[in-house]
Amino acid sequence: MISFTLNGTQRQYQGDPNQPLLWYVRDELNLTGSKFGCGVAQCGACTMHVNGQPVRACSTPMAAVQNASITTIEGLDSVAGKAIQHAWQRLDVVQCGYCQSGQIMSATALLQNNPSPSDQDIDQAMQGNLCRCATYHRIRQAIHQAADDLAREV
Amino acid sequence: MKSLNSTSMDRRQFLKVTSLAGVGFAIGPVGFANAADQNKHQSLGNFVRISKDNLVTVIIKHLDKGQGVTTGLTAIVAEELDADWQQMRWEFAPADAERYNNLFFGKFQGTGGSTSVANSWMQLRQAGAAARAMLVDAAAKVWGEDAASLRTQAGKVINASGKQLSYGELAELAGTQPIPAEPVLKTPDQFRIIGQHIPRIDSPEKTTGKAIYTIDVRRPGMLHAVVLHAPKFGAVLKTVDDSAAKKVPGVKAVVRIERGIAVLATSHWSALQGRNALIAQWDESQAETRSSSTLWDEYRALLAKPGHVVREDGDADKALANSNNKLSLTFELPFLAHATMEPLNCVVELVDNQCQIWTGSQMPTVDKMVAAQIVGLPPEQLQIHTQLAGGSFGRRASPNADYVAEACMIAKAINGSAPVSLQWSREDDMKAGYYRPMALHQFHAALDAEGKPVAWHQRVVSQSIMRGTPFEGMVRGPIDPTMVEGGSTLPYAIANLKVDAHEHKSGIPTLWWRSVGHSHNAYVTEVFMDEVARLGGQDPLTLRLALLANHPRHAGVLKLAAEKAGWGKALPDNQAMGLAVHESFNSFVAQVALVTMHQDGTYKVNKIVCAVDCGIAITPDVIKAQMEGGIGYGLGAAMGEAITVKEGAVEQNNFYDYLPMRIQHMPDVEVHILASDQAPTGVGEPGLPPAAPAVANALRKFLKGPLTKLPFGTKLDLA
Structure with missing residues (x-):
């Protein structure tokens, strides 16, 4: 099980650990502000913050977000x-x-x-x-x- | 889509009003509707809706794919209505060619050729002015006063003693007032919104992640679909082993469709895994199998032969033969992908003999006709819900509605058992076609003793966009006009001028790409003109102005851009300026580029000063944004973009081998809009054509010869 915080809410994930963070956020949480553009970290349309740093969510597997704090455009309030x-x-x-x-x-x-x-x-x-x-x-x-x-x- | 402009605007418009019980009223001019149709649409078709909650909604029949028509068209209504900008809202019109046809396209709803504002200018002004008059009449009734004594301001009707009623309060009664036969339009000196800086109406939702595009549409029970396409254009599926794909968790169905094999799953990720597990064999016997090198060889063979003449003034052949002061130049320009940020997609729901389609559609009329055939329903049982498009640049106007068709095929293949969200990957988008045609241009010019061109011959080899499509009717004669536009319309006064062309045929599908034929013709004509100036020892600005005596709008933008850029001023040795001017879609744009060359051949485009004459400037900041965007799109293509094919398969995959402009290459842009009292014309495309030639002409100072092969790259061989 992968645990993390997304836009301030504690969450658990038990699905395919290879699924990219982008598709989890878009298809499972239905937060659609982060966009798909290339799937290979070449365009930045999917950029989220993971522990305060910008990452390309299309190429970040769920396995990589254990204990992370994630912010999407919907949770941007800094x-x-x-x-x-x-x-x-x-x-x-x-x-x-x-x-x-x-x-x-x-x-x-x-x-x-x-x-x-x-x-x-x-x-x-x-x-x-x-x-x-x-x-x-x-x-x-x-x-x-x-x-x-x-x-x-x- | 310039050639679609040829039909002059149809004046058969009349106003129609609909009272919406409990809501307010709606009004709009309707073209091409007969009396029977009018009744049928009594409760629907309108352009402006004023509701009791004091909101004014403008129904936008064009697609907003970033060019800002939602702001521009809303501003036109707000102006004539005397509304407050804060009360303005917008929504996309449904697909309905009866009510929402593009006046330049006939009975056809579509966005293209930079026509949206030109089309809507009078149509929406009349709608706004009529609605305003009816609101005033309503207030006159309430107060028992003469309508002529009342005025309007910022969404209110006001009487002589300062009493006020908001449009919302008057909406219901206004809907019962007679429609003015000839609504009185404002004169330009009365404009309060047009010509002013108004905020883009879509900025808030597009900066917070709330804007909804096709990729964001969610329907209950929806399945995510991806398609495995043929690796080559024209190849067809022979066999497929889908046993492994069907075992992927989340995969619900694998279906064969005419365009490939579709995998449907509960998430996009699962669908992709399913597609990766497919083992397919393709029949390539009918496929395009040539490579780019072969296509160029065939282009060159055509170039060697006289083409079909599309323009002939004087006798260019003779003038060239008789001159000993001549030059020649050949240009190669590649296929280009639109590569919109949102890879193509479409959502289809097929239930209860109704077909609902969600997509960003530039041509709803085509999409609807194609979809109706595929799903086997009459068009009135189809609805298109137009979504914001994450870019289009022409791509969402394919004459065969390719990706919409594909989504409908999938929905049909599963008998409508679930709504289908088809999403292409970037690789699908890059490889499945529709490209700006590649083009080969050859020029010959002869100069007189003073260095002025007396003969000019341009020969074009390229591929048709419209032939073999429903738009073939626009092609009169052997040459598709989209191949030569901009070249065949050269404005310069040259006594002997010939343009001829060959259409090359290939299986690589082509399409309008922002500014269409102008995208290559402006480059080659303006770079060649600088070579003519160079041979004749003339200043490029002076020579152009001398040849543009009969084209004051070209000359106007050229002078303005040159003046603002400081054309002719002393520059450091490592800097240079270049300029270009071009008319497209009835708008005139000149640009002056300032570049800095580095010792290693890399360079920086520091700045582009742009002057545009697009008639009355409705929303100046949107015009500026379109100039900036056109410059970035056009210059980016010239610096880095090319689609090539190897044995019929596209070689590029994603943004690591198809290279659009990134921020570090974007110049500063300064836009100046010419004051004008002419009717407004489009700006979505005209900013593009002059950008690359202006930069190439600036870079020329440091090079052995002109940049004749595109893309010219970010590092050049220095002289």
């Missing part, structure tokens, strides 16, 4: 996460929106690790998240804005 979401809304980053849960999870993790990232830091942290609508230009701006907002709040 100060950095809210700042990122507000900046995303203020700048209207989204187009089709499909990749944006993953973008927001990656961007939040970036700000939690580095409160004032440079363009280069952003490129490095975000290059695993594809966006076919190419909203990258606004993603960069929104991360800077969120960083500025957080700096003001401190």
Whole structure:
């Protein structure tokens, strides 16, 4: 049996330990905010936080989340996460929106690790998240804005 | 889908109103409906619904796949209605070509050719204005005052002494007022929403994980389906051993369908395990088995022969023969995948002689007709519930409704015993087709003594998109116009100009890919034009402007982009600027790229300054976003994307070998919108065509020759 916390709730899992975290969350918990894009950790649409770090849930087997604390977009309520979401809304980053849960999870993790990232830091942290609508230009701006907002709040 | 634009907008529209008991009222102009149809749809078809809870809902007949029509079309109604932006809501229209046809496409519901705003501009303004007039009439009745003495503002009717009634309070009574025959539209100086920055209506749900796409649709008892497709286009299933697949926990059924073998399971993961356990043999006797190298050889053989002439001004052959100041260039551009972030999918529920379909559909009319044939029900027993699409770029407009058909085949194969959620993997999506056709272009030009082109000959070899599909009627003559659009419509004043073309045939299925033929024709014409300027010793901007005297909208965007970018200013040795201008879908876009070259041949595209003339700018920030997105999509393809085939099978699998743009390659983008009083035109596609040639023209300074083979990559051989 695999035990872990997901969005603050303690959970147990007894199914196929090879099932990726993404499909467990989407098909068994019915939390559909995390998206499937590639299945091989190449696009970032499925990004969740496991113990505070961004991971590609499509390639994270359930066996790997024993005792982990997992956050999905639905459970994102950190100060950095809210700042990122507000900046995303203020700048209207989204187009089709499909990749944006993953973008927001990656961007939040970036700000939690580095409160004032440079363009280069952003490129490095975000290059695993594809966006076919190419909203990258606004993603960069929104991360800077969120960083500025957080700096003001401190 | 430019060629679908050719039908001029049908003016036979009339307004229709429906009182919704207890709800409020709904209104909308309806095209192509006859009296009988009108009665049939009495309780349904409308574009605007105003409810007693003071919400205004705009029914969106186009698919929003990221391009922002839900915001743009809602803004048009809000403007004429004088509504408050906060009270505006939207929902997708059902599939119904009678009520929700695209006015450019005839009796056909569809999104494409960047037509959504152009189509809806007058239609929705009239709907909003009529509804506003009826609300005013209702208030006049309540107060016993003259309607002419009342005004509207932010969702309220207000009288001379400041008394107010909200639209919600007036909704029911308004539904009983006569519909104005000619609703009075605002003049542009009265616009309060159009042209302003308004927040995207879909930002909140798309930043919180709440937005629902097809992949998120859940139905009671639903099974997850995956399909094993043939490894080559045209191959058919010979035998399959599904005994191991059926033993996978969670797998409920394995069924053969025309397009392969479907595995149905209680979860997507189980379905994938089941598919991995299938052992299939394919009959490849009718399959496409050529490789990309063979296809290029065949293209080159065609290129050597005169093609079918699609445009001829003057006598280009003679002018070229008589000149000793000429140049020639050949370009190769590959197949491209749409590779939408949401791999293709569709949910089908077949129960009680009703077929319900959930999918992001660019062409509900086609999807519905195809689905009806497969499930064997009359179209009125089918319903399409349009979902947000995680990208499309043309892919969700396939003329044979391929993935919708596939989902229906599976639902039919299990006799509707459970709702079916078909989900393609990324590999399915990459390999199962529909690509931007590969293209070979050859140019010859002759210059006069002043360095101006006097002859220009473009020969195109590519593959048709529409031939052999229900859209074949759009092809008049031997050449599919989507192959040459942008080349055959070259705006430059060149006395002797010829464009000819060959259609190559292959079993690789092709489709409209964001900006369609413009995606390759703009690249080749604008890069070649820079070579012409170079040979003639002319500045690329000056030469273009000289040749665009009769095309003020092209010249307008070119001048604006050049001015804002500081064209001609001194740059460090390792930097350069390049520009390009192109019209597509009746919108005009010019871009100036600034690049920095590194010593090792890698480079950075620092910035693209973009000027766009798309008529009246309804939602300027959405226009800017579409320019940014078009630039990223087009430039990304030119830098890294290609689909190739080996013995008929697509070689690419996933995002490790098909390489779209990532954030580190996205330039800063600065967008300037030309002030205009022309009717609005589309922006979903026109931002794309100039991006790659502008960058290629900037990079040229550091290279031995122009970039003639795409993708040109992220590291170049320096001069």
